Amino acid sequence: MTYKILDGKLLSQKIKRNLKEEIFEIERKHHITPGLAVVLVGEDKASQVYVANKIKDCEEIGIKSQAYRLPATTGEDEVLKLLSKLNSDMSVHGILVQLPLPKHIDSEKIIEAIDPRKDVDCFHPINVGKLFSGLDNPFQPCTPAGVIALLKEYNISLSGKDAVVIGRSNIVGKPMSILLLNENCTVTICHSKTKDLAEKCLNADIVVAAIGKANFVTADMIKNGAVVIDVGMNRLDGKLVGDVDFHSVAEKTSAITPVPGGVGPMTRAILMNNTIQGFKKYFLAS
Numbered sequence: 001m002t003y004k005i006l007d008g009k010l011l012s013q014k015i016k017r018n019l020k021e022e023i024f025e026i027e028r029k030h031h032i033t034p035g036l037a038v039v040l041v042g043e044d045k046a047s048q049v050y051v052a053n054k055i056k057d058c059e060e061i062g063i064k065s066q067a068y069r070l071p072a073t074t075g076e077d078e079v080l081k082l083l084s085k086l087n088s089d090m091s092v093h094g095i096l097v098q099l100p101l102p103k104h105i106d107s108e109k110i111i112e113a114i115d116p117r118k119d120v121d122c123f124h125p126i127n128v129g130k131l132f133s134g135l136d137n138p139f140q141p142c143t144p145a146g147v148i149a150l151l152k153e154y155n156i157s158l159s160g161k162d163a164v165v166i167g168r169s170n171i172v173g174k175p176m177s178i179l180l181l182n183e184n185c186t187v188t189i190c191h192s193k194t195k196d197l198a199e200k201c202l203n204a205d206i207v208v209a210a211i212g213k214a215n216f217v218t219a220d221m222i223k224n225g226a227v228v229i230d231v232g233m234n235r236l237d238g239k240l241v242g243d244v245d246f247h248s249v250a251e252k253t254s255a256i257t258p259v260p261g262g263v264g265p266m267t268r269a270i271l272m273n274n275t276i277q278g279f280k281k282y283f284l285a286s
Contacts, residue, residue: 001224004154004255008146011153012265019272020061026276026284027062034279035064036094036120037086041079041105042072047098054096057268063275066092076105080113087115093283094120094275099171117282120274123171132178138277141175146266147208147229148179156206156227156255158183164201166190166217166243167210172231176208197221209243219248228256231263 027033036058040051051067058065068082079097086092095118101107111119116126122139130137151158163185167173177187185206190197201207201221209217210231222228228250232243242259250256257263 001251001254003250003253006150006154006229006255006257006262008150008257008262008264008266011150012146012269015149015269016057016061016272019276022276023062026280030284032284033062033064034094034276035066035092036096036275037066037068037089037092039068039070039079039082039086039095039097041070041074041098042102044100047100051098054268054271057272061272063272064091072102074102074105076109079105079110083110083113087113087118090283092118093279094118096121096271117278120271120278122175122274128170128175131175134182138281139274140270141171141179142270142274143172143210143231143263143267144176144179146263146270147176147231148183149270150257150263150266151206151227151229154255158185158206161185161205162188162203163206163208164188164190164204165208165210166197166201167208167212167231169210172210176210176231180206180208211243213243214241215243215245217244217249219245219252222249222252224252225254226252228253229263230257230259233259233264 023034038051038054040047055065055067086095095114097110099107111123114124116124119127119139122141127137127139163180165173165176168189168191173189177189180187188200190200198221202223204226206227207222208229212232214234214236228244230242230244234241240260
């Protein structure tokens with residue numbers, strides 16, 4: 001079967017070009033530059049790469065970025081003091097704390113300490129509540145919103161489709177299900193305790209894999225013509241692979257995301273968009 005590659009890298013570049021133009025107009029009309037603060041605690045290599053890429057994106061489109069790299073021994077109180085400072089800093093319009101945090105720091109407490117108006121990751125309980133309640137909010141969960149944008153860019157019909165989300169994390173699985181529901185999909189969330197997972201996937205028009213297990217989704221789990229979205233990023237024999245066994249699955253699909261180059265770039269593009277939309281709603285008028 002001929003299948004489409006859902007190119008997240010290409011679409012992310014388009015989004016960032018549009019944001020760059022939007023920032024230019026903001027600066028021209030209002031003489032202010034949107035600012036994003038990124039907080040990294042510890043020396044986790046993957047987190048360092050993610051933060052570096054986010055800073056690079058900011059530089060590319062014209063967001064003023066500030067990176068705060070703290071040692072792994074940093075105390076929870078010190079992180080909370082930094083967040084308090086950033087919350088009151090009027091040159092900072094978005095705050096991102098890179099997860100995971102060291103074990104001695106309570107991630108929930110840290111996320112709740114971020115001003116909801118600056119919560120560009122859409123992790124704060126207030127913003128999560130708005131998402132689940134269907135209330136207007138400039139912030140969208142970055143990875144799930146990136147997936148929806150990618151599906152729409154390639155004119156993939158969503159209304160009335162059966163969708164399976166494999167994974168129930170607060171960052172991807174749960175918000176992904178809500179965004180698909182908002183697009184009038186019938187959504188099933190699967191997880192480690194799900195019985196007959198393969199059968200449920202076989203009945204799905206759309207499968208979103210977000211469990212963090214390399215090549216977990218195989219061809220025998222996918223029906224002909226399905227759309228497969230691979231959120232996973234795993235290291236296997238020194239290579240970056242997704243949760244989907246791409247080479248066996250792709251031939252059965254009508255569309256599929258690659259790893260790398262699929263969902264990953266979209267996550268960062270939506271983060272940049274959240275920063276601008278939050279800035280416009282909460283800070284531009286003031």
